[in-house]
Amino acid sequence: MPGEKNVLIAALPQRGKLPPAVYELISAGKAAAAATGGAVSAVVFGAKAQDFARDLGARGVEKVHAVSDAALDQFVGEAYASAVAALAKQEGVGVVLIAASVAGRSLAARLAVLLKAGVAAEICELSGSGGNLSAKRYQYGGNIVAELAFKSDVKILTVQPMAFEAAAAQAGQSAQVVPFAAPAASARTEVASFKADEGGEIDLGAAERIVSGGRGLGNAEGFKLIRELAQTLGAAVGASRAVVDAGWIAYKHQVGLTGRTVHPKLYVACGISGQIQHLAGMASSANIVAVNTDAACPMMEIATLAVVGDVYEVLPAVISEIKRRRGASA
Amino acid sequence: MPLNIVVCVKHTPATTSVSVDSGTGKVKTAGLSYGLNPFDEYAVEEAVRLKERVPGSFATALTLGPDAAEAAPREAISRGIDAGAIVTGPEFDGGDSYATSLALAAAIKKLHAQKPVHLVLFGKNTNDGNSGMVGGLVAAWLDWPGVLSVKKIEAVDESSAAVWRAMEDGVETVKVKLPAAISTIKEINEPRLPSLKGKMVAKKAAVAKFSAADLGLKPEEVGAAGAKTSVSRQSPPPSRPAGMKVEGATAADKAKKLVDILIERKLI
Numbered sequence: 001m002p003g004e005k006n007v008l009i010a011a012l013p014q015r016g017k018l019p020p021a022v023y024e025l026i027s028a029g030k031a032a033a034a035a036t037g038g039a040v041s042a043v044v045f046g047a048k049a050q051d052f053a054r055d056l057g058a059r060g061v062e063k064v065h066a067v068s069d070a071a072l073d074q075f076v077g078e079a080y081a082s083a084v085a086a087l088a089k090q091e092g093v094g095v096v097l098i099a100a101s102v103a104g105r106s107l108a109a110r111l112a113v114l115l116k117a118g119v120a121a122e123i124c125e126l127s128g129s130g131g132n133l134s135a136k137r138y139q140y141g142g143n144i145v146a147e148l149a150f151k152s153d154v155k156i157l158t159v160q161p162m163a164f165e166a167a168a169a170q171a172g173q174s175a176q177v178v179p180f181a182a183p184a185a186s187a188r189t190e191v192a193s194f195k196a197d198e199g200g201e202i203d204l205g206a207a208e209r210i211v212s213g214g215r216g217l218g219n220a221e222g223f224k225l226i227r228e229l230a231q232t233l234g235a236a237v238g239a240s241r242a243v244v245d246a247g248w249i250a251y252k253h254q255v256g257l258t259g260r261t262v263h264p265k266l267y268v269a270c271g272i273s274g275q276i277q278h279l280a281g282m283a284s285s286a287n288i289v290a291v292n293t294d295a296a297c298p299m300m301e302i303a304t305l306a307v308v309g310d311v312y313e314v315l316p317a318v319i320s321e322i323k324r325r326r327g328a329s330a
Numbered sequence: 331m332p333l334n335i336v337v338c339v340k341h342t343p344a345t346t347s348v349s350v351d352s353g354t355g356k357v358k359t360a361g362l363s364y365g366l367n368p369f370d371e372y373a374v375e376e377a378v379r380l381k382e383r384v385p386g387s388f389a390t391a392l393t394l395g396p397d398a399a400e401a402a403p404r405e406a407i408s409r410g411i412d413a414g415a416i417v418t419g420p421e422f423d424g425g426d427s428y429a430t431s432l433a434l435a436a437a438i439k440k441l442h443a444q445k446p447v448h449l450v451l452f453g454k455n456t457n458d459g460n461s462g463m464v465g466g467l468v469a470a471w472l473d474w475p476g477v478l479s480v481k482k483i484e485a486v487d488e489s490s491a492a493v494w495r496a497m498e499d500g501v502e503t504v505k506v507k508l509p510a511a512i513s514t515i516k517e518i519n520e521p522r523l524p525s526l527k528g529k530m531v532a533k534k535a536a537v538a539k540f541s542a543a544d545l546g547l548k549p550e551e552v553g554a555a556g557a558k559t560s561v562s563r564q565s566p567p568p569s570r571p572a573g574m575k576v577e578g579a580t581a582a583d584k585a586k587k588l589v590d591i592l593i594e595r596k597l598i
Contacts, residue, residue: 014499077466077476102479102497109466109476118428118558121461134562139460141346144357144564152558188475188507192492196500203498209598233598251517252496257346257457258369258516266597276347284567287597289588295575305591307576307584317585322598325589 004094004153005038005131010084011056012103013046015194016073018055020206021099021159026059026167028126028159032095035128041065043087043180045072045080050177057175059167065091065180072182074191075103081110083182088115088154095133100158101205108158117154124163124263124284141257142280161205162263197252202236204255209266212238212255212282213248216271216292216311220248225315226270232319238262240278256281270311274299291315331488332386336438337377337451338468339370339391339406341399342458355563364398366405369453372514375521376483377451378410384486388412390441394422394433400537408524408532415441415538417545424554427459431467433552436545438472442509448488450511454479462513469511477504481517 007029011022029040041063044052053064067083084107088096096111098104100122112119125136133155139146204210211233213226223237230237238255239248255262256278267285272278274290274297282288283302290303291314300306307314343362351358366374377389391406393399394417403414417437425433441447450469455462462478469476481501482494488508495502496515506512524532542552549555576591578584592598 014497019498081470102495105462106466106476106478109463110470112428112463112467112558113470116558118426119461119463119467120559121427121463137460138567139564140343140348140357140458141460142567143346143348144350145567146561147563147565148559149562150559188510189477190505191502192505193503194497194500205498266592280346283570287595288570288573289592302570302573304570304573305576305588306573307588309581309584313581314584317581318588321582321585321589325593 004092005036006091006093007033007036007038007040007095007097008084008088008091008093009040009042009061010096010098010107011042011044011052012075012080012099012101012107013044013048013052013073014101014103016048018052019099019101020166021101021161023059023166024161024164025097025099025159026056026061027164029097031126032097032133035126035133036094036131038094039063041091043067043084045083046070047073053175053177057177058169058173060170060173061175063178064175065178067180067182069182075106076187076189077106077110079182079185079187080107081114082185083180084111085114086183087180094154096154096156098156098158100160104158108156112156115154115156116152117156118150118152119156119158120148120150121158122160123157124160126157138261141277142261142283160261160263162208202234204236204238204253204260204262207236207262207264209233209235210238210255210262210264211235211268211270212240212272213243213270214240214272215242216273217243222271222311223249225311229268229315229319232322235266235268240272240275269299269303270315272299273297274302332388333380333384333448333486333488334445335377335380335387335389335449335451336441336447337370337373337389337391337406337411338434338464339374339393339402340367340456341365341393341395341402342367342456346457350564350566355565356561357564364401366402367453367456369455369457370402371453371521372516372518373451373453374406374409374411375519376514379519380449380483380486381410390415392417392434392437394418394430403537404532404535405524407535408528409522410528413538414535415540417540419541421542421549422553424557425552426557426559427461427463427467428558429552429556431464432471432556433542433545433547434464435468435471436547437540438468440540440545446509448508449486449491450509452511452513454513454515465511465513472511474509474511475506476511476513477506478513480512480514483512
C-alpha cells in the first residue's frame, strides 16, 4: 500500500550508550528505503543525544533528530512513543525501525497504537519494491519462517539483533543534526534502580560468537571450561534449558524456545544434543561447531563443523591451540 | 485491599514441530492438539500467587479465539484462577497482534467497568505466532502503563507496584502506577500443575462470552478486516548447508584442525 515513504530509525540508548543493534538498523533502514524510495533519518534521545547523532552520522545516516532531554536517559515507553509519533507525523515517515530489545518492543507497541500502524516483530529479513515492504520473521519457535505484508500506511518493524550488518563509521560521513522538542508525556512508570549483570559478560543477543554448554558437561563446574573458551574467543556464554533448569547457570544464559533466540556468526555447542527447543533458538546461526560424544545427535547433524569427542578433552585442546597460535603471531 | 487481576491466555498448538501445506503455503493446523500456551502458565501462576499474597483478590482468565479456545481459560481455572472469559465469533478470525490486542483491550475495559481492574498479566509470547507484541499493545490500547520482561513482582498494592524488569544488560526495578499491564518471563515463578479439585471446578465453570457487538467493536476493526499485517506465506527455514566432521586421532589433532578451519573462515 502506498503511503509515506521515509524511514525513521529509533535509536534507543541503554546506560548512556548506543547498543550495537542500533548500528544494524542503519543497514536495515537502507534496505527499507530502497523499497519505499524514501530517505533514512534517525532519532536519538537523552543527555548524550548530540554525541549519538554524530556517531550515527559517521556511520552513514544523513539526518538525525536529537531529542536532548536528560529525562529520556531512562526508558519510559510513553515518553519515547509520543516523541517518535510526533516526529513520524512531521517527517512523513512510513517505516519505523526499532531494535528488538525489551525497550524497543515496548516502544513498538505504544507507537503502533499512536500511528495506527502494523507491527512486524523481530524480523530477520526485509525486502520490497514500489512502496511495498515485506518482512520475514520466525514463528513456532524457529520452525517456521513467515513472510509478512503490511496493510497500514505506517509500518513498524522491530529487528532481531545480528540479522543485519552493523554500519561502520567512515571518514567524511556526517549527519545534519536537527533538534526535536519532545511533547510532554505522563510518566506512570519510573526506573527506580538498576543492577548490572556481573562484569564483563557479553549479552547473548548481540554476541557475534557464543559458546554454549549442555547436559554433556556433567555438572555445574563444567561452565568454568565454557567460560574459559568464551573468554578466549570473546564470546558470550549460552546454555541449554536442561542445565538452566538444573540450576547450573542462570536463566539469562538460556538459548532456545523459552530462552533467547540468537543468530551469531559462530555458535559453539558443547555437550548439547540439540533438542528441538534448543535448536529453535540457535539453528539460524551462521556457523555451528558441535562438540559431542554422540556423533548422531541432532546438534552434530546440523553442525557446520562436528567434533566427536569429550568436551573435557576437546575444549582444553582448543583453548591451548588458540593461545599457541596467538602467542606465535604476537 | 484485594486486587482484581486479568490474565490473558491463548489456546495454541501443543507442539511447535509443525509442517507447511505446500498448496496453501500455510502451516497445517488441522489435527494438531491444542493447549494453554506454555508461556501463559507463568502469568497464570503469578496471578494465583498474587491471590495468595493479597487475600480476597480475584483473577479472570481472558482469551480470544474460536469456541474451542475456551479450553485455555478453563485450564487456567484448573490452576487456581477464579473465572474465565472468551472473546469469540467469526468476525475475530484472521486477526494480527494489532486487531487481537484491540479486542482484548475492549474486553478488559468491559471487565474494568464492572469492577476496577488493577493488573493485566501476560506470558512472554505465544509458542505459535511468537511476536510477543500483544501485552504491550493491550497496555497501549487501554492507555495504561505496561512493563515487559518482568521476573518479579516485588511489591504491589491497589495503586502501584514495584517490579523487576530483566533487560539485556541487567535488571531494573520499575515503579509502575496501576492499573497496568505486565508481561512475565519464565524466571518469575515455577508453575504448579492443575489439581484434581481444580480440574473438577474448571469443568463446571461458566466461561463468559463476548462478541464484537458486546464489546462495542465494529466488524471492520477486528479479525482479518482490522489487521494491519497479514502472513503471505509460511515455510520451513532454509536447510543448513551440509557440514563436515573434524577428524583426528587425538583431541589435540582435532583441536588443531578445528582452529585451522575457524581461522581460515575468519570466525575467530
